[in-house]
Amino acid sequence: MFNKGAGNQALVQYPDVASAQAAFEQADHRNMYTDSNLIRVGYSTHHDIKVRANTDRTWDYTKKKTCEGSAPAGPADTTPSSATPSATPSAPPSGPPAVVGPVDSGLKASLRERIVADMPNTWSARLPGTDTCVLIVQGLNMEMVGAEALAALFGLYGDVRRVKMMPEQDSAIVEMERPVQAYVAKWLLDASPLGGRVIKVKSSTQDTIRDVQAQDFTAFPLHGYRQYASPRHPSYLANLVEPTAVLRIANIDWDTSEITFRSLLTQQEGVMGVTRLLPSSHTSPALVSFQSVEAAVHACILLHNQEVDGRLLYVTFSDATVGV
Template identity: 30%
Template sequence: MTNGQEIQGGPNTVLRVIIEHMIYPITLEILHVIFQRFGKVLKIVTFTKNSSFQALIQYPDTQSAQAAKQALDGQNIYNSCCTLRIDYSKMSSLNVKYNNDKSRDFTNPNLPSGDTENQLAALSGGLGTTLGTDLTLLLATQPRLTRERLAAGAPGVLSNPFIPGITSPLASPYAGGVAGGIPALGGFALGQTAPGLRGLTNPNIQLATVLLVSNLNEEMVTPDALFTLFGVYGDVQRVKILYNKKDSALVQLAEPQQAHLAITHMDKLKVFGKHIRVMLSKHQSVQLPKEGQPDAGLTKDYSQSPLHRFKKPGSKNYQNIYPPSATLHLSNIPATVEEEDIKEAFTKNGFTVKAFKFFPKDRKMALIQLPSMDEAVAALIKMHNYQLSESNHLRVSFSKSSI
């Protein structure tokens, strides 16, 4: 490896890290906490490219980089979000010119802080030509995620896990264990504010679990339909369709990050022909109607439902959360049920099946493709928990791949 180039496919001391589904802000300090578990981290450079947050992380040897890549690639920093995608950089070393919230040379604490516009100069070994001029523009115009912007509710910052009452970084929101986050990586003490994220002034917003859902198709929507649809992204506790405004509803989830995940994937989603709006509600919980109050079955409690996807700590469902798509993932299919049986079940419920495929290594699972995302959303609502046999109910979620 010379001149910042890497032998194609070979391990390197520099890792390139992309964070997907970044619902919580990820800082350079958090990356350092995670990656230093696999060896001494020498340098980190962070930047935004193609609307995704990325980092270059340098170790002193390829063994440490290899161990980090093997252990962390595909893992979530927090439950069901902030997924790490890791490969080897084309650079053999980083030349960091500034120590600030975007770049850090841990071997040289005396570097000046510089500014964001000079960030491109913090890189060497051909990165400028590798990433192109779009990075120069991004780095020059990207607003820095300052404490003040966070405190003011910066656009796009949906939640911050580093406040009392939620969880410590890299830990499960469910008491007693890690569920879907990276196990045993430690971090800050529970309730301690992470470096660079002090000053959040309204914890109620951060802890919100109740969503206001509006522009619903009131002819079609029911509490059960909302329970099933929002249940893709979190454990729905209660649903209330508003008695005097039936195109709006309150949906209460078990955890704040589940509420934010639902907003990320479902705001402006087309459901039963209408683009719904999903936002945090000012309500702290969904109240059940008092005795004698008119309700007409519009409020339902699902806290004891057996259909929650994420109640079990460590559930593999955390690793299979994807945006809505025209292709659905089917599971819990009994061996006695054939392709034609499943197609017929969808067809008789009014859905057009465009393609179908069993998983080659596991016939309990399959992919089914519908003509559009709208139809797939409706099919998920209708077909999740559909009874396939005496003891088997179909499980339906969105798929990351198409057939």
């Protein structure tokens, strides 16, 4: 990252020319957010970027961290003076790269790995580029998505406190319990399909939602992370999966509720198959595959915390592969 007087700029190196060309075609002359942050991309005369250390201005994505939550120490490499003049908005320092448009599963998986690697030991810590608990969600289909749906979806990655819907802008503001949770939700939910559209999620300049018209979810029954002393708790890290076409559904009693559960699934669109992770266990979680990520997102919102014969279903996304 550097600034030569024409705004923030960056050099990004890809493993091959084809990948760089594909990124150029996808990102050039595109707005990072709705009607703002126009990205201009050009080819550089440099053939290689040398990064001696991962810092807030340089990062080598091929290197692993030397220890939990910290990058190798050392001076950062200097910026080449003949860098391309094309300006581009930056991703949060040391954070995952900014994304434009729908994101494929491979990129989202790499984002997840980076998020888990950067996860601090305490909830009070700050992750790069996220100093607020408040997120802006853009591109919403207001006819299909309400505050409760957003609370359920964002609640997969943290405890939602408030949601303010802004129908005139097809947007909403979501306040999480902790900045760490907002960071996770922003990167894993950005460019996800919801209600027939692809939503954009970015950090807000606000530190809280003060609007009295905002819906309060502090007593929301889906909150499940306040009991964890650290964001590095295994149960929290296990849930940090971006929206996929496979749902992991737990807290099923197969002895007494299998018929009810399978009947509930028939009411969801796009179900492809159901697999019990532990066939011999009467409380085994199930993997449910869908025709598309959007169908899985819709089902996740509807099924999470759904009561089945006295037990509440717990639903998360899964990166597992399910045979159909």
